[in-house]
């Protein structure tokens with residue numbers, strides 16, 4: 001029996017074959033696979049992706065987008081909270097697609113609302129990564145109405161150059177992307193915005209890279225996660241001309257990491273000596289300090305005679 005599915009690029013050339021066992025799977029009931037000192041749990045709500053960015057193998061290896069049933073997510077969240085977890089992180093490959101494959105009238109925003117209404121003792125819900133397309137009025141209203149949603153969004157940008165975005169098959173223009181950031185900052189001015197960027201994508205010239213560099217400054221991101229482009233066999237991008245030398249990629253990565261450090265410093269300075277809410281995650285016996293994170297992902301150190309691990313509390317943030 002032939003279990004391979006073939007995929008073709010725009011020129012009708014076969015680009016990859018995938019075992020059918022890996023596609024169109026029913027959602028496997030994914031157990032939580034990562035914990036943090038018993039305070040933060042990761043809850044996978046979705047897997048797979050239908051977006052076919054030209055550099056990415058996930059749609060081939062992980063299959064179509066599959067969403068976990070809402071009621072399963074709610075009961076898992078309830079269980080976690082009753083086991084003492086203060087923070088749940090929603091994870092998934094493409095959470096913007098959440099619900100599209102389910103029969104219920106559900107989407108990502110409705111899921112968040114349903115979970116927070118059903119689990120009122122959950123102190124914080126963090127979203128691991130969110131496509132810019134999800135930042136709409138409905139989502140912004142949710143953030144305003146539910147302070148439990150972490151004021152920290154990680155939004156994959158990948159490039160700030162229009163030409164490269166198109167070659168990547170990302171489904172937005174840089175102006176659309178920026179408009180969404182402006183909108184969310186108008187509503188929640190203190191929010192921390194982080195992004196992923198890939199540098200050295202095929203055919204990225206120095207001017208293209210500088211367009212991305214400038215765009216990141218214009219968007220005033222607070223945290224950057226920078227990756228050198230890495231060719232994945234079978235993808236459309238791996239066959240593109242003008243692959244970029246490793247040396248050039250490294251230089252570009254360094255420039256963006258340096259920029260990211262400055263942006264992070266600038267963001268953190270705003271909160272120096274300000275009151276923030278913290279979930280205390282760990283204790284270091286060497287430094288005798290507790291460590292936790294605020295809603296907007298500031299790392300906070302605390303001294304305490306009492307054991308405060310696992311507590312949700314308000315404290316003054318001091319930037320190191």
Ligand code: SF4
Nearest residue numbers: 049051052053056058
């Ligand atoms: S980069 Fe993300 S959105 Fe694009 S195909 Fe891969 S998983 Fe999907």
